[in-house]
Amino acid sequence: MNYLTYYSKKLLTLTLLLVLASSCKDYSELDIEPVETGNADFSTYVAVGNSLTAGYQNDALYQSAQEFSFPNLIARQVNQAASFSQPLISNPGSGGRIELVSLEPLVTSRNSSQGQPINQQEKPFSNLGVPGAVLVDYLNPQNSGHLKERATNPEHPAFNPFYSIIMEDAELAKEAPNLHNQVAKQSPTFISFWLGNNDVLGFVTSGGEGQSITPPATFKQLYQGSAQAMASTGANVAVYTIPNVTSIPFVFYLRTQLEQQGAIAFNSETQSYQLATPEGSFDIYIETDGGPRVMRQSDFPILSAQAYFGKIQAGEAPLPIMPQDAIPDELVLDGPAGGPAGSSELEQAIGAIQRYNAAIANIASSSGFALVDINDIFGEIFANFQESGGTKGYQTDGITLRPVPGELFSFDGVHPTSRGSAVLANESIKAINQTFGANIPAINVAKIPEGFPVTSEASASLR
Amino acid sequence: MRKIIVTICLVFLASGSAFAGGFTIYEASVRANGMMGAFAAYADHVSTIYYNPAGLSKLEGIHISGGATIIAPRSTFRNLSSLGPVGTRTATKGQNFLVPNFYGSYQITDNLTAGIGIYAPFGLGTKWPADWVGRGSAIETSIETLFANPAIGYTLPDMGIGEIRIGAGLRVAFHGKVKLSRAVTSFTPEGTFVLDGELKEPAFGYNIGLQYEPMEEVTLGFTYKSEVTTKFEGDATFANLDVGFPDKATGGAEITLPSSFVAALNLKPVAGLTTELDVVWWGWSSYDELAIQFDEAVPALGGSTITNERNYKNAIQFRFGAEYDRLGIEGLTIRAGVGHDSNPIRDRYVDPTLPDSDRWLFSGGLTYSLTNYLDIDASYIFIRANQRKVTNTHEGAIDGVYTTYANLPGLGLTLKL
Numbered sequence: 028m029n030y031l032t033y034y035s036k037k038l039l040t041l042t043l044l045l046v047l048a049s050s051c052k053d054y055s056e057l058d059i060e061p062v063e064t065g066n067a068d069f070s071t072y073v074a075v076g077n078s079l080t081a082g083y084q085n086d087a088l089y090q091s092a093q094e095f096s097f098p099n100l101i102a103r104q105v106n107q108a109a110s111f112s113q114p115l116i117s118n119p120g121s122g123g124r125i126e127l128v129s130l131e132p133l134v135t136s137r138n139s140s141q142g143q144p145i146n147q148q149e150k151p152f153s154n155l156g157v158p159g160a161v162l163v164d165y166l167n168p169q170n171s172g173h174l175k176e177r178a179t180n181p182e183h184p185a186f187n188p189f190y191s192i193i194m195e196d197a198e199l200a201k202e203a204p205n206l207h208n209q210v211a212k213q214s215p216t217f218i219s220f221w222l223g224n225n226d227v228l229g230f231v232t233s234g235g236e237g238q239s240i241t242p243p244a245t246f247k248q249l250y251q252g253s254a255q256a257m258a259s260t261g262a263n264v265a266v267y268t269i270p271n272v273t274s275i276p277f278v279f280y281l282r283t284q285l286e287q288q289g290a291i292a293f294n295s296e297t298q299s300y301q302l303a304t305p306e307g308s309f310d311i312y313i314e315t316d317g318g319p320r321v322m323r324q325s326d327f328p329i330l331s332a333q334a335y336f337g338k339i340q341a342g343e344a345p346l347p348i349m350p351q352d353a354i355p356d357e358l359v360l361d362g363p364a365g366g367p368a369g370s371s372e373l374e375q376a377i378g379a380i381q382r383y384n385a386a387i388a389n390i391a392s393s394s395g396f397a398l399v400d401i402n403d404i405f406g407e408i409f410a411n412f413q414e415s416g417g418t419k420g421y422q423t424d425g426i427t428l429r430p431v432p433g434e435l436f437s438f439d440g441v442h443p444t445s446r447g448s449a450v451l452a453n454e455s456i457k458a459i460n461q462t463f464g465a466n467i468p469a470i471n472v473a474k475i476p477e478g479f480p481v482t483s484e485a486s487a488s489l490r
Numbered sequence: 491m492r493k494i495i496v497t498i499c500l501v502f503l504a505s506g507s508a509f510a511g512g513f514t515i516y517e518a519s520v521r522a523n524g525m526m527g528a529f530a531a532y533a534d535h536v537s538t539i540y541y542n543p544a545g546l547s548k549l550e551g552i553h554i555s556g557g558a559t560i561i562a563p564r565s566t567f568r569n570l571s572s573l574g575p576v577g578t579r580t581a582t583k584g585q586n587f588l589v590p591n592f593y594g595s596y597q598i599t600d601n602l603t604a605g606i607g608i609y610a611p612f613g614l615g616t617k618w619p620a621d622w623v624g625r626g627s628a629i630e631t632s633i634e635t636l637f638a639n640p641a642i643g644y645t646l647p648d649m650g651i652g653e654i655r656i657g658a659g660l661r662v663a664f665h666g667k668v669k670l671s672r673a674v675t676s677f678t679p680e681g682t683f684v685l686d687g688e689l690k691e692p693a694f695g696y697n698i699g700l701q702y703e704p705m706e707e708v709t710l711g712f713t714y715k716s717e718v719t720t721k722f723e724g725d726a727t728f729a730n731l732d733v734g735f736p737d738k739a740t741g742g743a744e745i746t747l748p749s750s751f752v753a754a755l756n757l758k759p760v761a762g763l764t765t766e767l768d769v770v771w772w773g774w775s776s777y778d779e780l781a782i783q784f785d786e787a788v789p790a791l792g793g794s795t796i797t798n799e800r801n802y803k804n805a806i807q808f809r810f811g812a813e814y815d816r817l818g819i820e821g822l823t824i825r826a827g828v829g830h831d832s833n834p835i836r837d838r839y840v841d842p843t844l845p846d847s848d849r850w851l852f853s854g855g856l857t858y859s860l861t862n863y864l865d866i867d868a869s870y871i872f873i874r875a876n877q878r879k880v881t882n883t884h885e886g887a888i889d890g891v892y893t894t895y896a897n898l899p900g901l902g903l904t905l906k907l
Contacts, residue, residue: 059570059577091678100572108575118679127677130734131789449572470572473885476626476675481733483679 062105065465067263068216069105073153074098075165075206076221076267079451080156081193082113084437084444085480088158088189089120089142092437095445095475098154098219100452104467113154114193117142119480121158121189125438126480135438136482150195151209157194159187160206161229162222162246165253167205175204185238207256218257219455221267221401223250223387227379230372231272231360232329232441240375243382250383254390265397265459268384272376274402274409276431277330277440278360283417285328285336299323302348309346312353315361315371319353325362325373330432330440332358397462399455408435421450424473433479449475513633513844514748514772516807518591518609520557520902523869524855525811526827528766531711531756533655533701535904536593539607539641542713542752543657544699546595546603546643553595553605557867557902561587561614564895565845567624570881571889574623583617587634591902601645607659608638612747615669616843624842624888625673629682631843635689635720635747636665639697652704661718663693663747668722670843674731676790681731685741685782687724694718695747711754711768717776718747726784734790741784749773762816768809774802774834798886805834811853821859825869828852838887840880845892847878855900863906871898 062069074080074096081088082096093099093113102111119126122141128134157164163172176183178190178199191199198204210218226246229238241249257264272278282300285291291311294301300322301308311322322328328336335358338344345352362373384402391398408430411419420429428435428446435447443451449472456467519537522529529541536553538545562584569578595605615632618624641659666689674681699713723742728735754768781797788794811827829851840846855869875894883889 089678091680103572103575106576127733471882471889474571474573474888476573478675478678480678481731483730483732 059106062468063466064105065460065463067459067463067465069102069107071153071213071215071262072098072102072105072107072111072217072219073210073213073215073262074101074156074219075210076156076219077160077225078156078158078442079224080219080221081154081158081189082156082448083158083442084439085125085442086137086437086439087120087122087124088116089118089124089480090115090145091118091478092120092445093154095448095478096154096156097443097448097451097455098156100449100470101219101455101467102153104452104456104470111153112146112149114147114150114152115145116192117145124480126482127438128482138480138482144192147192151213152193153213155193155206155209156221157187157206158189159225160189160222161225162241162249162253165206165220165222166249166256167203168252170203175199175202178204207253210257211260215260215262217264218260218262219265219267220253220257220396221399222253223269223383226383227269227272227376228441231376232277232331240379243379243386246379246383247386250386250390254394254396258394263397263463264394265399265455265462266387266391267399267455268387268402269380270402270405271380272360273327273373274405274430275441276436278327279409280431280440281328281330281332281336287417290336290340293324297321300326302346304346304348309348312347312350313359313361314353314356315359316356319350322354322359323362325371327360327362327373328354328358329360395462397455397458399458401451401454404454405430423450423453424471426473428472438480445478446472446475513612513614515561515589515611515613516770516809517559517561517589517871517898517900518607518611519555519593520559520591520855520867520869520900521555521825521857521904523559523871523898523900524825524827524853524857524867525766525813526809526829526851526853526871527770528754528768528809528811528827528829530699530713530752530754530768531701531709531766532754532764533709536595536605537591537607538643539593539595539605539639539659540591540609540611542699542701542711542754543639543641543643543659543697544655544701544711544713546605546641546657547601547645547655548643548701549595549603549605550597552597552907553905554593554907555867555902555904556590556592557900558588558590559869559871559898559900561589562897563587563614563616563873565616565842566893567618567622567842567845567888568891568893569623569888570879570891571623573626573888578623580618580622580624583619585615585617587614589613601647602642603644604640604642606638606640608636610634610636614844616845618842620673624890625680626675627841627886627888628670628672628843630669630671632667632669634665634667635663637718638662638664641697643699652702655701655703656699657701658698659696661695661697661715663689663695663718663720665689666720666722668724674728677731677733679730681735682729683731684727684729685724686727687722687741687743690721690723690742693720707758709754709756711752711756713752713754715750717749717773720745720747731790735788736786739784739786739788741782743780743782745780746776748776762814764813766811768807770807770809772805772807772834775804777802777834799884800839801836802834802839803836805832807831809851823857825855825857826853837878837880838882838884840878840883840892841887842892845875845878845894847875847892847894849873849875849894857904865904865906867900867902867904869898869900871900872896873898 082093084092124138167174226241363371516527518540533545533548565582591609593607613634643657646654668687671684695716695718697715703709726741751771756766784794809829813825815823833846853871873896879891
C-alpha cells in the first residue's frame with residue numbers, strides 16, 4: 028500500500044517538474060548543421076555587380092525584391108544572412124516600378140512614387156551591386172570611367188543616383204572613387220563578381236542608339252586588372268559570364284508575342300516580316316543606321332516598342348509599311364542586312380559578348396575562380412523555350428520557369444524575378460560547389476514567393 | 491503569362507492541417523483528465539458518454555457534471571528555409587482556450603440509463619506574428635466545435651459470464667467555427683487572406699460501446715466513434731489584394747472529422763486502486779485533401795476551387811491512468827496518468843497552422859467529495875511535444891524546427907442525486 032502511495036506521489040512530482048521545466052521554451056539549442064563550404068570561406072561575403080546583383084526587378088530597386096537578390100539568397104544558404112547587408116530602399120523603390128494593374132486581362136503600369144533608403148548607416152554594404160554599373164567602375168583608374176561625375180554630378184548626362192546610395196560618401200569624395208576600395212575595406216573572404224552586362228546592354232536597350240559598346244580589348248584589360256585586385260584581397264572569387272542579349276525577353280519576347288497574336292508573320296518567300304492588316308500583309312520597315320529597310324529574321328523590335336505597337340493597333344500611329352513610317356531605330360535591335368559583316372547592332376552586341384565571355388572564362392581559369400556560365404545557362408533555357416514551342420524553360424523543384432516576363436524574368440524583360448534570382452543563386456552554388464569542393468544546399472525555387480508588384484488602391488489614389 | 495495565375499494557385503491556400511491530431515481534444519472531462527483519458531472501461535462517471543456510452547448503465551439515479559479545461563499551448567519555430575536567416579526564432583502568441591464540458595444522466599430502469607453530453611472534441615488554434623518568416627503559410631488559424639451526444643446504456647441480463655454493458659449515442663456537431671488567415675506573398679505589397687467560416691448545418695455521427703466485466707476487478711472496454719462530415723461555409727476576405735481578387739467571396743469546405751476506436755483494460759489490483767490502459771486509434775487516413783470551394787471564380791486562383799493534398803496517416807494514442815482513494819483523508823481521491831500520442835501528419839505536410847508532432851502527456855488530478863452528493867474535480871495535464879524538424883516540406887509549408895508544449899488545468903463539479 029505504501030508502495031502505491033509512493034508511486035502516485037512520484038508521478039505527481041514528475042508532472043510538476045515537467046510543468047516547471049516548461050518555462051524554458053525550446054528544448055534544445057538549434058543544432059544548425061554547419062554548411063560544408065569546402066575551400067571557400069563565406070565568413071565575409073561581398074557581392075560586386077550591377078542591377079542583377081542588386082536584386083533589381085520590374086525596373087526598380089525595392090526592398091521586397093532585394094530580399095531575394097541572388098547574393099542574399101546565397102548568403103542565406105551559407106548561414107551568413109545576418110551579416111550580409113544590402114542598401115535597402117523601401118517599397119515601391121527607386122521609382123518607375125512596373126506593376127500589375129489587372130490579371131485578366133493582363134495590364135501593367137508604372138508606379139511613379141518612390142521609396143526611401145532605409146539602412147544607410149550600415150555602409151559599407153556587403154551587396155555592392157549598383158544598377159547601371161559598368162566594368163570600369165571596379166577599378167576606375169584615374170577616374171577614366173568618370174565614375175565620380177556619374178555618381179555625384181546630377182547635371183552629368185550619365186548621372187546615376189545609385190552610386191551614392193550604395194557606396195560610402197568618403198569613397199565618392201576621392202578623385203578616382205571605385206568599387207574595389209569598398210570591397211577591399213571589408214577584408215572579404217568571398218567575392219561574387221558579375222560586371223560587364225551594361226558594357227553591352229546599354230547599347231541594346233537603346234536599340235543601339237545610346238551608350239556604346241566597351242571595346243572587347245579594353246574589356247579584357249579591365250577584367251584582368253579587376254581579377255588581380257580581387258585576388259590580392261585573398262578572397263575566393265566567383266565570376267559570371269555575360270548572357271547573350273537574344274536570350275533575354277527584352278529582345279526576343281515582343282516579336283514572339285506579336286507573332287503569336289497574328290499581328291506580324293515571317294514570310295519565308297520574301298524573307299521578311301510582314302504586318303497583317305485588313306487589306307493584306309505588307310512588309311514592315313525599320314529605321315537603321317543605314318536608313319529604313321525591311322524587317323528581317325534577325326531584327327528584333329525590343330520590349331520598349333510595346334507602346335508603339337499598341338498605338339499602331341489602335342490606329343493612332345501610321346502603319347510601318349512605308350519607308351517613311353519605319354519603326355524608329357531606338358525600338359529595334361537590327362540584325363545583319365547585307366552591310367559589312369558585323370556592322371549590324373545585333374552582330375556588334377553578340378560579337379562583343381562572345382569576346383567578353385572568352386576573356387572572362389580565361390581569366391577565371393587562370394585565377395582559380397569559380398565560373399558561373401550564365402550565358403550558357405540562359406542559352407539553354409532559351410533553346411528549351413524555342414524548341415518546345417514556348418512551353419518549356421528552366422525545370423526545377425516541380426515548376427517550369429519559362430524565359431518570359433512573369434516567370435524567370437520580371438516585367439522589365441531584363442531582370443529576373445525572385446524565383447529567377449533563386450535560379451541564379453542555385454547555379455552559382457553549383458559552380459562554387461564544383462570549384463571549391465563545397466556542398467552548399469540548393470534553394471527550393473518553388474518555395475520562393477513570386478512577389479509580383481501590384482498597383483494597390485492605396486497607392487493608386489495617391490497619384 | 492497564364493502561368494502567373496497557375497503558380498499563385500499552387501501555393502495559395504495550403505493551410506489544412508488545422509484539422510489534425512493536435513486539434514482533437516481528448517480532454518472531455520476533468521475526472522478523465524486526471525487519468526490521462528484512460529477512461530473507456532471506467533464506468534463511474536457520467537462523462538463516460540464521451541469515453542464509452544456502455545458505461546452509462548452503471549450509473550444510478552441522476553448524475554450531473556460540468557467543468558472546463560483550459561488549454562494553453564505554446565509553440566516556437568526556428569527557420570531553416572531560404573525565406574529568411576537560418577535559425578531565426580518565432581514564438582506563437584500565447585493563447586488560452588477554454589474547453590467546456592457538461593453531462594447529465596438519468597437511470598430509467600435498473601439496467602437502462604439515458605444521458606446527454608455536450609463537449610468540444612475538436613478545436614484549438616495558433617497565432618503567429620503578422621510579419622513572421624512563415625506568414626505566407628499561416629498567421630492565425632483556429633477551429634472550434636461543440637457536439638451534443640444523447641446516449642443510452644444498457645446492462646444485458648446476467649448470463650453467468652460476468653456483466654456485459656452496451657451503449658450507443660448520436661453525436662451531433664451543432665456549433666463550429668473556423669478561421670484561417672495568412673499573408674499572400676505572391677504579390678508586392680503583400681496581401682492578407684482571411685477565411686471566417688461557420689458550421690453550415692448540424693452534422694451527425696454516432697458512438698457505440700461495449701464494456702465487459704468478467705469479475706469485479708477486471709473490465710474490458712471497446713468503443714467506436716464514427717466519422718462526422720461537417721460542412722463549413724463563410725466569407726473569404728482579400729485584404730490589400732486589389733489585382734486578381736474580389737473584395738470578398740463566399741467559400742465552403744467539407745471537413746471529415748475522423749473516426750476513432752478505443753480498446754481499454756481496467757484493473758483493480760488492490761482495494762482502493764484502479765488502473766487503466768487505453769489504446770486509441772484515429773482514422774486520419776481518410777483525410778487526404780482539403781478542398782475549399784468559392785462561389786465565384788477568383789482570377790488569381792485561376793478558378794473557384796483550391797485543393798490541397800494532406801495525405802494523413804492513421805494515428806495511435808496510448809493512455810495509462812491510475813486512481814487511488816484510500817489515502818486516509820475522507821472523501822479524497824487522487825489520480826495520475828501518462829500518455830503518448832503519435833501524430834497523423836507526415837513530415838512533408840507539417841505546417842505552422844498546427845505544428846503537430848508525437849508527444850508525451852502527463853496528468854495529475856483529484857476529486858474531493860464535499861457531501862455525498864457533490865464532488866469537486868480538479869486536474870492538470872502537461873503536454874510535451876517532441877521537437878520536430880521538417881525539411882523538404884510541401885508547398886505552403888516552411889522548413890524549420892517546431893517546439894510545442896502545453897499546460898492544461900481543469901476544474902469541474904459532479905452532482906449525484
